[in-house]
Amino acid sequence: MAGQSDSELSLFSAEELEFTAEDEIVEIVPNLKMPPLNLISGDFGPFTPQIVTKVPLWLAVALKKRGKCSICPPQWMSLEKLTQVLEAERDSQEMSEQLPFHYVEISRLLFEHARDNIPDVYMVRSLIEDIRDVRFHKVETDLEAFSGRTIAVKIKNLSAMEVNIVRPFIGRALQAFYKHDSPDLIPDPERVSDSRPQVVNNAPRRQLRR
Numbered sequence: 001m002a003g004q005s006d007s008e009l010s011l012f013s014a015e016e017l018e019f020t021a022e023d024e025i026v027e028i029v030p031n032l033k034m035p036p037l038n039l040i041s042g043d044f045g046p047f048t049p050q051i052v053t054k055v056p057l058w059l060a061v062a063l064k065k066r067g068k069c070s071i072c073p074p075q076w077m078s079l080e081k082l083t084q085v086l087e088a089e090r091d092s093q094e095m096s097e098q099l100p101f102h103y104v105e106i107s108r109l110l111f112e113h114a115r116d117n118i119p120d121v122y123m124v125r126s127l128i129e130d131i132r133d134v135r136f137h138k139v140e141t142d143l144e145a146f147s148g149r150t151i152a153v154k155i156k157n158l159s160a161m162e163v164n165i166v167r168p169f170i171g172r173a174l175q176a177f178y179k180h181d182s183p184d185l186i187p188d189p190e191r192v193s194d195s196r197p198q199v200v201n202n203a204p205r206r207q208l209r210r
Contacts, residue, residue: 014108017164018108018109020102020105021105022058022109023041024100025056026057026060027052027053027072028054028069028070029034029050029051029053030051030063031068032049032068032069033048043060052072056133057106068115071117073118075109076103078119078124082128083127086134089131091144094157095155095156100185102159104132104160107128135162136187142155165199175202
């Protein structure tokens with residue numbers, strides 16, 4: 001994966017991953033009074049000034065852009081929690097279970113639209129980047145164990161962004177191993193044609209005229 005950008009390897013763009021992450025539920029503190037919203041994904045509200053309310057991330061961002069609320073950062077985005085996660089990631093080859101599946105996309109959206117609501121925003125951003133780097137290093141270490149006889153790969157607790165990049169890479173890597181290390185696993189058109197059963201004609205032969 002070294003030397004290649006995320007966009008060259010990934011199945012989906014960063015924007016597409018953010019779109020899927022926008023359904024995650026976050027807490028907001030509205031500064032307006034509004035009745036409940038009846039949406040396809042559920043009912044949210046009522047909205048009362050200074051009363052914490054849970055809404056999808058996309059709705060929180062939309063209200064924030066209009067100056068109608070502040071967004072409460074998730075608990076896992078605190079300095080204390082992120083420091084614990086980073087230490088856990090460094091101390092074990094296993095991926096930590098303490099981060100949500102869309103932690104990269106959620107944090108990116110909050111940094112872009114609600115940075116004024118995030119305490120110690122620069123330290124938080126730095127810790128998340130460090131966590132991401134450590135996790136990627138562990139993924140690369142796991143992938144070094146590939147061999148020509150690998151038929152499946154199991155890496156627990158990957159995030160959406162990590163799955164998005166690793167899955168197509170693994171597919172291409174396994175194909176390359178099968179091609180170069182195990183040619184017997186790949187059909188060869190010439191060998192297939194040679195292996196077809198020969199039709200034996202047992203009918204009596206006509207004698208040639210002299």
